[in-house]
Amino acid sequence: MEALLQQIEKYKQEIAAAEANTPEAVEAFRIQYLGTKGLLKTVMGEMKNVPNEHKKAFGQVLNEFKQFVETKFETLQQAAGGGANSASDKSFDWSLPGSFVPVGTRHPLTAVRNQIVSIFKTLGFAIAEGPEIEDDWHNFGAMNLPEDHPARDMQDTFYISQNPAWLLRTHTSSTQARVMESQKPPIRVICPGRVYRNETISARAHCFFHQIEGLYIDENVSFADLKQTLYFFVQEMFGKDVKVRFRPSYFPFTEPSAEMDISCLICDSKGCNVCKHTGWVEILGSGMVHPKVLENFGIDSNKYTGFAFGMGVERICQLKYQVNDLRLYSQNDVRFLKQFTGVV
Ligand code: PHE
Secondary structure, eight states, X not given: OHHHHHHHHHHHHHHHHOOOOSHHHHHHHIIIIISTTSHHHHHHHGGGGSOHHHXXXXXXXXXXXXXXXXXXXXXXXXXXXXXXXXXXXXXXXTTSOOOOOOOOXXXXXXXXXXXXXXXXXXXXXXXXXXXXXXXXXXXXXXXTOOTTOGGGGGSOOOEEETTTTEEEOSSTHHHHHHHHXXXXXXXXXXXXXXXXXXXXXXXXXXXXXXXXXXXXXXXXXXXXXXXXXXXXXXXXXXXXXXXEEEEEEEETTEEEEEEEEEEOTTTTTSOOTTTXXXXXXEEEEEEEEOHHHHHHTTOOTTTOEEEEEEEEHHHHHHHHHTOOOGGGGGSOOHHHHXXXXXXX
């Protein structure tokens, strides 16, 4: 023990006398005394040989020694130019341009999906997600499309198995079904996600696309609420000057049903391929939730009413960024994707 203390004193003298005038010498000091195989580690290692009754006192000596070495190191560092990154380090050229960090771009569909989601979030809609592989009930049956219902033809379905029927969901209404199954009104959700339909791939159709469907169920929800919500959405998404119109339509899960068109942003309603020379583009389907759908989930249709809507993210993106071919979204062509740099 005595010998050890004397030894430490000796080290202290040696360290106190140490000099280092260059950053390299400071680094050599650090390695010699503070490095993983340095002197401090070795001295610390002696602790295990010290008898128990002296451990406390020796611990204090060790701590002091450690601080002593560290203080010396800092002093040397400052004297030699205050560390490698300090402004006085002449070996470093501070005027050099920073190294370039490549930043990726968000996929336009992700960006537009996020924009749509954040608009509905401001209205208090929560996000719900569900599986892409669905059973017949959640995709069709619960949505008032019993077997052999002709409206099933509207959605060319990819079946995975027949009996029991598993399929790739054709709309995210299936997620709405799952929400109604597990939650009680009031319900206010939007359901973003990928959906699949067996269509020939062309500029206008693809075998998968992305939807955002919305569902709002509470007491006294009316068609006026539906319209106001969707007007708000369109103005937030496309600006105040866009015109909107509703057309009566048919969906098995809503009654009454309506499709919503907006004035064509591609040609300023002058007539083009996208609006088929009508000046109007359909952007979503909507309607008041069919009482049968509510009853399928044990929701009292005398007490509660609701509205639902569904839109394709690709279509919104097309109008917002003038993308004229659906296939571009999934071709991974960087020349296309790069154009969305900075879009969030
Ligand atoms: N589920 C419909 C579709 O995919 C869209 C829709 C949703 C229509 C809700 C009305 C109400 O075509």
